[in-house]
Amino acid sequence: MDKTPKAAISGMILYVLALLVLGILAGAVYTIYGHPGDPSERPAAETIPERATAPQ
Helix, strand or coil, X not given: XXXXXXXXXXXXXXXXXXXXXXXXXXXXXXXXXXXXXXCCCCCHHHHCCCCCCCCX
């Protein structure tokens, strides 16, 4: 473990920080611009026909 180059460790830390920043930015963009569907539209669950009860 002592022979791990410092460049590799700092590179991994930089990579993790970059992913964290990208995740936060993506969440912010989704929060601002990610609009749900038209509220007047029925939810998809309501459009699925109900199954008939199985005969006994």
